[in-house]
Amino acid sequence: MATRTSRKPKTSSAAPRYTVPGLTTEQGGMVAEALQQRLNALNDLALTLKHVHWNVVGPHFIAVHEMLDPQVDAVRAFADEVAERIATLGAAPVGTPGALVEQRTWDDYAVGRAGAIEHLGALDLVYQGVLAEHRQVAEDVEEVDPVTNDLLITQLGQLELFHWFIRAHLESSGGELSTSDARTETAAAAKAGRGRRRTG
Numbered sequence: 001m002a003t004r005t006s007r008k009p010k011t012s013s014a015a016p017r018y019t020v021p022g023l024t025t026e027q028g029g030m031v032a033e034a035l036q037q038r039l040n041a042l043n044d045l046a047l048t049l050k051h052v053h054w055n056v057v058g059p060h061f062i063a064v065h066e067m068l069d070p071q072v073d074a075v076r077a078f079a080d081e082v083a084e085r086i087a088t089l090g091a092a093p094v095g096t097p098g099a100l101v102e103q104r105t106w107d108d109y110a111v112g113r114a115g116a117i118e119h120l121g122a123l124d125l126v127y128q129g130v131l132a133e134h135r136q137v138a139e140d141v142e143e144v145d146p147v148t149n150d151l152l153i154t155q156l157g158q159l160e161l162f163h164w165f166i167r168a169h170l171e172s173s174g175g176e177l178s179t180s181d182a183r184t185e186t187a188a189a190a191k192a193g194r195g196r197r198r199t200g
């Protein structure tokens, strides 16, 4: 199974009829196209976090179950900001599940009912993919559209904090992550589970 890192949007859309003043419609269309995949990633992340909220079991159930809902709320708000930026740029944000699945370049979350640490191991990889691409797009648009860059940078600060909340559960007192070098969600979940048994 492929990891969640990637990936440029595969489709190219036509330039919008208008965009924000100071940008050409081609520039506005290019930024909106890059943002569409960020919208897909955030919608996917919000759904995945809820899936984990519902499927986590075992001794750390309530801590992880309750930790995830504020993340879901924040990520949904970020998706809303990105979608409205796409519309502001003169393009049409696409928020339907079918389009998300068709456009995304990563696999569906791979873990069903499982222990808290296993899910957190898999979520470490999920966040790695979302964050790396968010940062890449922020960099790609920095010169042409600093407003979109600022929006993504602000989101990155909060998303990276959430990623740390996940990783703190996977970290040893020596600062090592039990999921290091894992390339798939299932491998990360298995490594996280083994790490817990060693230290717990």
Ligand SMILES: [Fe+2]
Binding pocket: 053
């Ligand atoms: Fe709930």
